[in-house]
Amino acid sequence: MGRIRFCDSCGARLPRSASARRRYCDDVCRAQAYRERKRADRAWGLGLMLGEAEWVGDEGMIRLLxxxxxxxxxxxxxxxxxxxxxxxxxxxxxxxxxxxxxxxxxxx
Ligand SMILES: [Zn+2]
Ligand SMILES: [Zn+2]
CATH class of the missing domain: 1.10.20 (Histone, subunit A)
Known part of the structure; x- marks a missing residue:
């Protein structure tokens, strides 16, 4: 019991009393983690789009991306x-x- 856990966003140590489901120190860290995930998703989506555009030779799309x-x-x-x-x-x-x-x- 009482395993030391750390915030998934900033890496700060979570209070020992934090519930087992808690992953961030506070809402600020949770929002930050959410934003970062969104950005990663978008980067991945864009990479996918570019790959597709290159595959079909869509010059206009490649230029856009x-x-x-x-x-x-x-x-x-x-x-x-x-x-x-x-x-x-x-x-x-x-x-x-x-x-x-x-x-x-x-x-x-
Ligand atoms: Zn944090
Ligand atoms: Zn550039």
Whole structure:
């Protein structure tokens, strides 16, 4: 009896008095664990979609699911329309910089 258990989310030790079914220290940890699981599900779903698109050669879908700059799979954490195209701000600004450099060259 009284086996020491730890929170599934943050790893903190659960009080000895915690019921056997309890897995998290509190609701915050439970919500955090839920969010992480959701994210993992989405990543898995996206990977599946991309695999399917590649299998049937659906270029439009592949473009939608991957970053045109680095080819990484895109996670829809985007808040703005322009965020949807690239996987990260880093890729987006890299493209912008390249575009600006090209424009500068064309003007010269
Ligand atoms: Zn916790
Ligand atoms: Zn990228």
């Amino acid at each position: 991957t970053c045109p700059e680095c080819g990484h799979i895109l996670f829809a954490g985007a808040t703005r329309r322009s965020d949807l195209i690239y996987c990260s701000g880093r890729c987006r600004s890299r493209v912008w910089r390249r575009r600006a450099a090209r424009r500068a060259r064309e003007r010269a």
